[in-house]
Amino acid sequence: MDVEEMWAVFTTTLRNFTKECSFKRNIVHILAKPWIDQNILRLIRHKKSIWQRYLRRKQIRDYEDHRSVSNLLSSVIANAKKNYESKLIHSKNNKKFFKYVRSALNSKVDIPLVLNSNNTPCSGPEETADVMADTFAASFTKGTHQLPPLNVDRNFLEITESTFSPAVVEAHRSALIVNSSPGADGISATVLKECAQPLSYPLSIIYARSLETSSLPSAWRNALVTPIYKKGDKYNAENYRPISLVPVVAKVCEKIIQNSVLQFALSSNLIPECQHGFLPGRSVITPA
Incomplete structure (x- = not known):
């Protein structure tokens, strides 16, 4: 059996097992921003309830309470967004970072x-x-396939x-x-x-x-x-x-x-000491 046939058998078997052993799960997509937590959601509901109370009673005290909660909510959301972006910058999940940048720029x-x-x-x-x-x-251009000679002793x-x-x-x-x-x-x-x-x-x-x-x-x-x-x-x-x-x-x-x-x-000491790129533990800044 050649490698093409082996790969066809492998993929067919894997897909069949994946289909038989997997289960479906309904995922609820939350439209809220990722930094909106349950505490902020409760504060949002509280703000709405105060506004509804003001519409019913038309009292200045209710309006002032609504403005106070609204200002507090704006401050809490701003701090939560700032903390979320700070964690995103220092995380190692580059895919999640650039996804957030694209969404912020509205560029799909x-x-x-x-x-x-x-x-x-x-x-x-x-x-x-x-x-x-x-x-x-x-x-892209095709190379000459001519490698430079290695004038060093080495193992095979x-x-x-x-x-x-x-x-x-x-x-x-x-x-x-x-x-x-x-x-x-x-x-x-x-x-x-x-x-x-x-x-x-x-x-x-x-x-x-x-x-x-x-x-x-x-x-x-x-x-x-x-x-x-x-x-x-x-x-x-x-x-x-x-x-x-x-x-x-x-x-x-x-x-x-x-x-x-x-x-x-x-x-085999084939890589010179001056080579710093594409090597583990080295980078373009290690020469400095």
């Missing part, structure tokens, strides 16, 4: 309207996707089936971020993380067969591409950059190989 991620080669607006989403795809593809790295052992696969899946978006295959990081132990063995076999045959399942080479506006004319497709969502399974495979290659390079 949508299909942009761009001009085609005839300098006229695209007729629909399909033509927009074609224009974006041609623009993004033109930004051999990536074998043991590199993709079930224990290694399970460790990488347990470290997944559950709020990351799935790729075109629709397999979420939540399922892969919660089922890391039972899925580690079949995935280790698929990874090893992929390495053995030097081939990847076609689904791993597909990505969901979203154009993100950078700056300049919004009607110009060149002013957008692509964000690709690849299958989480493929990203884990890449991470395992990347860790093996990195450990080999570090142990």
Whole structure:
């Protein structure tokens, strides 16, 4: 069985088990802002009740009570919003942070309207996707595949089936971020993380067969591409950059190989001391 067939069997079995073992839950979407808690909601109801009392009795004391509660409510909401934004800034959840920024700017991620080669607006989403795809593809060039020589003594790295052992696969899946978006295959990081132990063995076999045959399942080479506006004319497709969502399974495979290659390079002293970017424990500010 080749890697394409193995991946088809795996995805079909996983989807069937997910459908049989999952349950549906009704989610109530609260329209209130995230910093509005139960105490603030009670204060809002209290403010409304005072106003209704003023409308019935028309007494100046009720009006003054309403103004006092209204001013207090404004102050409490302002402080709650400030505390929420402060926690959001210092949190590690970048996805939640940028979602809040987009909502604050009232800018939704949508299909942009761009001009085609005839300098006229695209007729629909399909033509927009074609224009974006041609623009993004033109930004990439094929390399010469000629690597510089390494004039150092080193050991030889051999990536074998043991590199993709079930224990290694399970460790990488347990470290997944559950709020990351799935790729075109629709397999979420939540399922892969919660089922890391039972899925580690079949995935280790698929990874090893992929390495053995030097081939990847076609689904791993597909990505969901979203154009993100950078700056300049919004009607110009060149002013957008692509964000690709690849299958989480493929990203884990890449991470395992990347860790093996990195450990080999570090142990063989192939990375110079002046290299600070893209290394664990180092960054562009560590040279200073």
